[in-house]
Amino acid sequence: MDSKIFNLKAKLEVYKAMTNGGNFADCPVRDVIQGISGKWSSLLVMALAERPYRFGELRRLVPDISQRMLTQTLYDLQRDGYVHREVFPTKPPSVEYSLTDLGRSMFAPLQMLVQWAELNHDAVREARAAFDAAQA
Amino acid sequence: MDSKIFNLKAKLEVYKAMTNGGNFADCPVRDVIQGISGKWSSLLVMALAERPYRFGELRRLVPDISQRMLTQTLYDLQRDGYVHREVFPTKPPSVEYSLTDLGRSMFAPLQMLVQWAELNHDAVREARAAFDAAQA
DNA sequence: AAGTGGTAGTCTCAAAAAGAGACCAGCACT
DNA sequence: AGTGCTGGTCTCTTTTTGAGACTACCACTT
Numbered sequence: 001m002d003s004k005i006f007n008l009k010a011k012l013e014v015y016k017a018m019t020n021g022g023n024f025a026d027c028p029v030r031d032v033i034q035g036i037s038g039k040w041s042s043l044l045v046m047a048l049a050e051r052p053y054r055f056g057e058l059r060r061l062v063p064d065i066s067q068r069m070l071t072q073t074l075y076d077l078q079r080d081g082y083v084h085r086e087v088f089p090t091k092p093p094s095v096e097y098s099l100t101d102l103g104r105s106m107f108a109p110l111q112m113l114v115q116w117a118e119l120n121h122d123a124v125r126e127a128r129a130a131f132d133a134a135q136a
Numbered sequence: 137m138d139s140k141i142f143n144l145k146a147k148l149e150v151y152k153a154m155t156n157g158g159n160f161a162d163c164p165v166r167d168v169i170q171g172i173s174g175k176w177s178s179l180l181v182m183a184l185a186e187r188p189y190r191f192g193e194l195r196r197l198v199p200d201i202s203q204r205m206l207t208q209t210l211y212d213l214q215r216d217g218y219v220h221r222e223v224f225p226t227k228p229p230s231v232e233y234s235l236t237d238l239g240r241s242m243f244a245p246l247q248m249l250v251q252w253a254e255l256n257h258d259a260v261r262e263a264r265a266a267f268d269a270a271q272a
Numbered sequence: 273a274a275g276t277g278g279t280a281g282t283c284t285c286a287a288a289a290a291g292a293g294a295c296c297a298g299c300a301c302t
Numbered sequence: 303a304g305t306g307c308t309g310g311t312c313t314c315t316t317t318t319t320g321a322g323a324c325t326a327c328c329a330c331t332t
Contacts, residue, residue, distance in 0.1 A: 127217025
């Protein structure tokens with residue numbers, strides 16, 4: 001992580017944007033962040049960043065997602081412009097989901113978070129264990 | 137965004153970590169990502185990245201969070217090691233919440249996502265409007 | 273000819289999570 | 303003696319999510 005990236009000017013701009021001038025309730029950044037912070041959204045974006053997938057492929061790839069939530073999460077991602085849905089008139093018809101340019105550009109910073117999670121999941125698990133031990 | 141950051145090697149490592157070798161269900165990255173992708177988690181981390189806050193201050197800063205969810209989200213963030221909770225024996229006692237080192241290190245990549253959201257929220261809103269118009 | 277499986281979903285009902293608001297104890301100030 | 307501030311918890315209702323049955327169409331097998 002290049003610490004130059006996180007300079008003060010950028011920080012201040014981020015705070016201004018996210019607080020909307022001190023008001024956390026009506027914040028444009030919240031609108032976007034909450035659209036991609038659902039339980040399955042980021043996971044599906046990560047999968048589709050690899051390559052396009054069909055509906056059934058995604059269902060098998062993420063076995064613990066219900067068909068209902070897969071449908072809905074893909075719908076929401078499509079609505080927000082991250083995902084493109086294309087129906088092929090085969091028999092039976094197949095549907096392919098892929099990232100749009102917007103989706104790919106969003107995946108870039110998301111990937112930073114994924115990398116952080118990869119590097120730090122041990123620390124988080126330890127913190128959890130220590131906290132639970134202290135509570136008992 | 138420096139495109140060098142997102143090189144192929146990093147990508148492959150991320151995929152490997154997040155898929156856990158093809159299994160999306162038992163994925164350590166999911167464990168971490170889902171801990172910070174709750175509706176309020178990222179917002180509170182963003183607030184605490186600015187400076188420590190007291191319970192009541194956070195409640196006033198985010199007026200549309202219920203007291204119940206504020207308590208619980210702060211508890212979860214504390215459990216995962218992102219947030220430190222300190223009680224001051226004043227009368228009435230006050231409680232201060234602040235980011236730990238782990239929390240600050242997680243905020244760095246989170247900030248990238250916030251910056252992206254700031255830059256692209258217009259595009260997302262336009263995509264939404266276009267999608268809704270096409271459906272009608 | 274009838275059954276089997278694969279396509280992408282929808283529909284219904286139960287379970288879990290989140291929101292709304294009352295309530296608590298203790299102290300300061302008026 | 304009443305009001306307000308502190309940081310919560312408790313209960314009830316509403317929303318979100320999960321589990322699983324059901325759909326229609328076609329290809330392939332038996």
